[in-house]
Amino acid sequence: MSSATMIETPNRRDFLFLTVGAVGAVGAAALAWPVIDQMNPDASTLAMASTEVDIGAIPEGQIVTVKWRGGPVFIRHRTKKEIEDAENVPLSELRDPQTDQSRVKKPEWLIVVGVCTHLGCVPLGHEGKYEGWLCPCHGSIYDTSGRIRRGPAPLNLAVPDYAFLTDTRVKIG
Structure with missing residues (x-):
């Protein structure tokens, strides 16, 4: 027998x-x-990691702050004037150009992370020249779409991942 055919x-x-x-x-x-x-x-x-918020009780023109991942998130129920003002800003005037439509899923609701992009302070709502937010630490001013308009902040307020579960319920994260 050859060695090739041997099976152990x-x-x-x-x-x-x-x-x-x-x-x-x-x-x-x-x-x-x-x-x-x-x-x-x-x-x-x-x-x-995520939070659900009932937005049905937020009156038009108000800002509510909720906690998500240990930090503030601003939910703003915008008025028609605030929406128009945000939509009519020329992108050439913005340091971090973003259209209002790219920052919202429903025009009447703006949801942004409430931390200034300069040094991490929490801006105050309905303040500043554009009636958006004003960072009290170094004077950064954001408009009603959370876009940086003046001051040292380099970027717009961040928009977190969110989804509308119903007309009155939103899930952040």
Whole structure:
């Protein structure tokens, strides 16, 4: 018989190698699982990942501040005048040019992260030349669309991920 046609039959040693290898792999996985699992965020962090807000009670012209991921989010129920003012701003006047339509999903609702893009202060609503927000720390002024108009802030107020669940309910995050 030629060596190419010889087939070795498994012996006891082969069986022991396979068994020890399988037990070792299962043992390694059992030891690795707690280490990998502890890297997941804890329940309190997952709870802050999104928040739902009932916006039905917010009167037109008002700003409500909610907490999301440990920081403020401004929800502004804009008036027709505020919407018109925001839509009619020439992009050439803006330091960080964005149209109002690109910042809102429904024109009457503006949702922005309430942190100044200069040094992280919390701006005050219905303040400043444009009746938007005024950062009391260094004087950055934002319009009714949360766009930077004056002051040291380099960027517009950030727009978080959000979705309208119903006409009166919004999910942020």
